[in-house]
Amino acid sequence: MNKKNFVIDIIIFLAFLVAMEPxxxxxxxxxxxxxxxxxxxxxxxxxxxxWIITIGSQFFKKLWHTxxxxxxxxxxxxxxxxxxxxxxxxxxRVILPTLGVEIQSGMAWRVIHSTSADxxxxxxxxxFALNWSWVWDKCKRYIFSxxxxxxxxxxxxPAIAVINDEPGS
Amino acid sequence: xLKILFRTxxxxxxxxxxxxxxxxxxxxxxxxxxxxxxERGGSTSDQVEAPSLTNPExxxxxxxxxxxGLHGGGFEEGGFLEGGMERGRExxxxxxxLGVLTQAGKIAVITIVIAVIQIIVxxxxxxxxxxxxxxxxxxx
Numbered sequence: 328m329n330k331k332n333f334v335i336d337i338i339i340f341l342a343f344l345v346a347m348e349p350x351x352x353x354x355x356x357x358x359x360x361x362x363x364x365x366x367x368x369x370x371x372x373x374x375x376x377x378w379i380i381t382i383g384s385q386f387f388k389k390l391w392h393t394x395x396x397x398x399x400x401x402x403x404x405x406x407x408x409x410x411x412x413x414x415x416x417x418x419x420r421v422i423l424p425t426l427g428v429e430i431q432s433g434m435a436w437r438v439i440h441s442t443s444a445d446x447x448x449x450x451x452x453x454x455f456a457l458n459w460s461w462v463w464d465k466c467k468r469y470i471f472s473x474x475x476x477x478x479x480x481x482x483x484x485p486a487i488a489v490i491n492d493e494p495g496s
Numbered sequence: 497x498l499k500i501l502f503r504t505x506x507x508x509x510x511x512x513x514x515x516x517x518x519x520x521x522x523x524x525x526x527x528x529x530x531x532x533x534x535e536r537g538g539s540t541s542d543q544v545e546a547p548s549l550t551n552p553e554x555x556x557x558x559x560x561x562x563x564x565g566l567h568g569g570g571f572e573e574g575g576f577l578e579g580g581m582e583r584g585r586e587x588x589x590x591x592x593x594l595g596v597l598t599q600a601g602k603i604a605v606i607t608i609v610i611a612v613i614q615i616i617v618x619x620x621x622x623x624x625x626x627x628x629x630x631x632x633x634x635x636x
Contacts, residue, residue, distance in 0.1 A: 347599045351592035372507050373500060409514040417522070433526030439518060448599065452606025459611050 332374055333465040339367050343451065347444065355421045362422065365412050372405075397457045404450040410443035 342364045349357040372379070382398045416422065417436040423429070455462065 344596050344599050344603075348592060348595040351596050369504060369507055373503055376503050405510070406514050409511045410518055412511075413515045413518055414522075433522060435522040435525035438525075439522060448602050449606060452603045453610055455603060456607040456610030456614065459607065459614075 329465065330469060333469055335367065335371055335374065336462075339364065339371060342367065347448065358415065358419055358421045361412065361415055365408075368408060397454075400450060400453050400457060404447065404454055407443045407447040407450055410439055411447060414440035414443065 342360055345352050346357055346361045346364055352360065379398075379401075382394050386395065386398060414436045417430055418432045418440060419430075
């Protein structure tokens with residue numbers, strides 16, 4: 328479960344970085360990737376549903392708690408991401424024409440899109456920092472430890488080979 | 497399965513509430529913007545002069561030269577609000593990697609700053625909790 332969460336979080340993070348830079352990916356990839364990202368974020372929320380309900384139900388019971396701050400940041404991040412998605416759909420130049428839909432997008436949608444994108448970077452940084460201990464723990468367990476074990480395995484292998492190559496063995 | 501479906505509907509409903517609010521805001525702002533010269537739906541003389549699909553011969557006074565001024569191409573493609581999106585329509589340039597790295601760098605800086613603040617707060621709390629029993633023992 329933890330591994331699944333971690334993998335999904337990494338995918339969301341990398342996709343978010345690429346989607347935030349349309350110059351890099353191009354408009355078509357930017358739009359389709361962002362749409363896929365919306366679906367992945369729904370999965371992310373479903374995986375953390377129990378936490379959302381627990382903290383949400385205790386929100387007004389205990390003041391000044393880290394989980395409470397996390398909850399507020401997560402709600403703001405959710406609003407920001409929804410704003411990016413909706414405004415992105417409204418100013419879409421690839422997805423909507425592909426689907427044969429025409430929408431009269433206004434200047435306000437562009438302003439909402441760029442503002443919420445900037446805000447979401449800030450909130451993602453805060454979200455990341457507030458869950459830093461979990462991220463660091465999972466990085467150690469699923470990335471650094473396996474790499475470390477791989478190097479240990481490689482350094483021990485030649486020694487065995489040398490022993491086997493000794494004459495008379 | 498039903499539980500997941502219900503939760504997904506709840507998430508989509510929450511997203512729908514936000515989307516509805518945004519739609520109201522955007523439609524109000526757009527109707528406000530339509531009073532500016534060159535915007536569709538405006539009633540000024542500039543809009544009459546601006547080229548339209550029905551009368552393309554009339555030269556544009558807007559910067560972008562598209563129909564309708566401000567909205568319909570009034571801002572140059574790749575302008576400040578577009579973030580130069582047009583330039584990257586094909587995408588994949590090596591230099592644009594820097595943009596991705598910049599975004600990652602921004603997130604990293606924010607994360608580090610908040611992590612440092614968290615460490616400082618924890619240290620202060622720890623010191624405070626260490627000094628508190630001593631002071632109470634002295635007072636008693």
